[in-house]
Amino acid sequence: MKGSKILLESLLKENVDTIFGYPGGSVIPIFDEFYNTNKIKFLLTRHEQGAAHAADGYARVTQKVGVCIVTSGPGATNTITGIANAKLDSIPIVVISGQVPSGNLGTDAFQETDMVGLTRSISKHNYLIKEVENIPKIIKEAFYIAKNGRPGPVTVDIPVDLMMQEVKNVKYPTKVELPGFKPNIKGNPKQVDKLVNAISEAKKPLLYIGGGVIISKAEKELVELIKKTNIPTVSTMMGLGSLPYDSENYLGMPGMHGVVSANYAIAECDLLIAVGVRFDDRITGPRDTFAKNSVVAHIDIDPAEIGKNIFADIPIVGDAKSVLKELNEKVKNRKKDDWNKKTEKWKNENPLKYDQKNSKKILPQFVINKVNEFVTDDTIIATDVGQHQMWSAQFYHHQKPNRYLTSGGLGTMGYGLPAAMGASFGFPKKQVILFSGDGSIQMNIQELATLALNNINVKIIILNNSFLGMVRQWQDLFWNKNYSATCLRRNSECKAQCKGPENDDDCPNLYIPDFVKVAEANGVKGLRTDKVEEVEKILKEGLEYDGPVLMEFLVEKEENVYPMVPAGKMNNQILLGD
Amino acid sequence: MKEKHTIILTVMNRVGILARISGLLAQRGFNIESVIGALTEDPDVYKITLVLYESERAIEQVTKQLNKLIDTIKVIDISHKNNYIIREYIIIKVKVNQNTRSDVIELIDVFKAKPLDISQTHIITELSGNVRKVDRFIDLMKPYGVSNYVRSGEFAMTEFNNENK
Incomplete structure (x- = not known):
């Protein structure tokens, strides 16, 4: 059997039925195998970065391993951002890259890059296959490593000559042998007992949950724990959807753009129970000020996360689902008390807000809030990165896990469109909506053609404020309104320095690009409005249309995201805006 | 306080294992004082002795990160052991x-x-x-x-x- 056939068979044995990718000289034999099989659905993206993000989006919604195949050299390096993105958000993907022929390795051959070297620090693990006989074993290991323990990206680099080599007796392993990789699933019972005691002694307990809850499918156990103990709960952006947004005892997202109640609760709690989180700096602010009145319990499957950013008084290494299950069996019921009342008061007194009534221009928050009227519990939301991402985290009504695809750790502009595409390719019947900005969408806008040609039903909502809004917001608040390099309409007619288009009659304000024309040129339906009263109509028309649509809303240019905890400030030093 | 730590790493004998270890240490800002490694009685297993000058807390982090490498079988900091x-x-x-x-x-x-x-x-x-x-x-x-x-x-x-x- 040929190496390429062995690779295909190995992938089929891992139940792979969907692959994203882009061909090239070093992977022609692999694509030739695809030509002769109907067992794999293949999506040709328009850029390898798109393929990597699509595999990531696919993995997030289907909870399977996302797979992408690219060629050597530039094909491989174009996936780098996608791999780093999957690493920071713990998403299981396997990236298979072609490589120059074995004999040319290390000679700076045409389209040769050291993929193993390049991905060493951004992948969970990586391989260069040197013998064709090893393909089944390494593919098996790659999938096993990607999805077990704390998930992450694994890359496999395969010299093209291996694909053409013949092997007589191919052996497919049935299990993996990795003496160095044995994730600890069950938490130490003694540590769980300690946590049980801490909960019964705590006056102000707080649950702080994150992506680990979603990855381990622990949402039922979480709901049960909250029901039993009435512990107020906050969720990271990666954890959104593990609890319905309107759940009892749920406060919302803490951190830089988190809600006031969640941040106050962290500042004041005396027991912080962290589940599947990594104390990211966008949550903690200065680490020595974070939850400083609190005993910290940290449940995570990755021992290296425990104590990395915040010291854990009660460390529990284990899978969130398994540990929460055990905790539920042992923990005593807890009634609501003054602490609950206090957190609810914070919540009621500090709702998220925007003032569309007093604005003639469309406010981005208003559009997101309106979308809530057109969705079901099962709708999949993808986002790009920036202000719209924060607003969609805040204002979208998250209902279910694995339904909010966002680049949390790496903050990758350009993630949204290919991720939404991968999700929709995995679940063609589900409604998939992308929130993006005029900056982010242009970073992978080439995938519009992929949507149209394959009739991938993604509804794109661009909140166009003509700025790289999040950076402009920092310039507005902390850099004396020096809008340096953040206006996407800046052109040769502009003054050297600019404090923004408001009150500037000379602002050339060129509308480029015309997103509706871009959409239509790519075979995607395009809609646009700048009128508040048309928002609902456009959403209805766009979301009910059968096929991919791009809806552009020209929104208030200098709207800021609030609340905001400025970088370097404590969690209770919050800017609330007007 | 930074002090000397001697760490014994037992790892799989895989291509690039030294690069993984040194890359990880460099990525997290550690200087290697000395490193020595060779095959053991088991040809699949490679043993490395590493000396670092770091604080207790930093060493705890680095041993966890080293443990996290898929090819790492065991990491022991022998600095406070006399056996x-x-x-x-x-x-x-x-x-x-x-x-x-x-x-x-x-x-x-x-x-x-x-x-x-x-x-x-x-x-x-x-x-x-x-x-x-x-x-x-x-x-x-x-x-x-x-x-x-x-x-x-x-x-x-x-x-x-x-x-x-």
Whole structure:
């Protein structure tokens, strides 16, 4: 059997039925195998970065391993951002890259890059296959490593000559042998007992949950724990959807753009129970000020996360689902008390807000809030990165896990469109909506053609404020309104320095690009409005249309995201805006 | 407070394992004081002894990160354990003349070091022992003029009756 056939068979044995990718000289034999099989659905993206993000989006919604195949050299390096993105958000993907022929390795051959070297620090693990006989074993290991323990990206680099080599007796392993990789699933019972005691002694307990809850499918156990103990709960952006947004005892997202109640609760709690989180700096602010009145319990499957950013008084290494299950069996019921009342008061007194009534221009928050009227519990939301991402985290009504695809750790502009595409390719019947900005969408806008040609039903909502809004917001608040390099309409007619288009009659304000024309040129339906009263109509028309649509809303240019905890400030030093 | 930590890594004998380890340390801002590695009695297993000067907290982090590498089987920080035999090996080239040669040879004798090559102007000698012994030997050779030396870095093994192989 040929190496390429062995690779295909190995992938089929891992139940792979969907692959994203882009061909090239070093992977022609692999694509030739695809030509002769109907067992794999293949999506040709328009850029390898798109393929990597699509595999990531696919993995997030289907909870399977996302797979992408690219060629050597530039094909491989174009996936780098996608791999780093999957690493920071713990998403299981396997990236298979072609490589120059074995004999040319290390000679700076045409389209040769050291993929193993390049991905060493951004992948969970990586391989260069040197013998064709090893393909089944390494593919098996790659999938096993990607999805077990704390998930992450694994890359496999395969010299093209291996694909053409013949092997007589191919052996497919049935299990993996990795003496160095044995994730600890069950938490130490003694540590769980300690946590049980801490909960019964705590006056102000707080649950702080994150992506680990979603990855381990622990949402039922979480709901049960909250029901039993009435512990107020906050969720990271990666954890959104593990609890319905309107759940009892749920406060919302803490951190830089988190809600006031969640941040106050962290500042004041005396027991912080962290589940599947990594104390990211966008949550903690200065680490020595974070939850400083609190005993910290940290449940995570990755021992290296425990104590990395915040010291854990009660460390529990284990899978969130398994540990929460055990905790539920042992923990005593807890009634609501003054602490609950206090957190609810914070919540009621500090709702998220925007003032569309007093604005003639469309406010981005208003559009997101309106979308809530057109969705079901099962709708999949993808986002790009920036202000719209924060607003969609805040204002979208998250209902279910694995339904909010966002680049949390790496903050990758350009993630949204290919991720939404991968999700929709995995679940063609589900409604998939992308929130993006005029900056982010242009970073992978080439995938519009992929949507149209394959009739991938993604509804794109661009909140166009003509700025790289999040950076402009920092310039507005902390850099004396020096809008340096953040206006996407800046052109040769502009003054050297600019404090923004408001009150500037000379602002050339060129509308480029015309997103509706871009959409239509790519075979995607395009809609646009700048009128508040048309928002609902456009959403209805766009979301009910059968096929991919791009809806552009020209929104208030200098709207800021609030609340905001400025970088370097404590969690209770919050800017609330007007 | 930064202090010396000797870490024994048991890893799978895989291509690029040293690059993974040194890359990880560099990525997280650690300087390697010394590193030595070779195959063990099991050809699939490679053993590395690593010396780092870092704080207790940093070492805890780095051992966790090293453990996280898929090819890592075991990581032990032996700094506060006394049931290890730790050795280092050195080859050193010392300047001599007619007046000093016998003094140097006497010291070599006392230290149970072994001369490897003797010329009119130099003596090359090898020595193994614990780190303090090696340091002291270098110190004593300095007044005569040390041309250069190579040290192996530390390597270690558990004593008998210990659960850690």
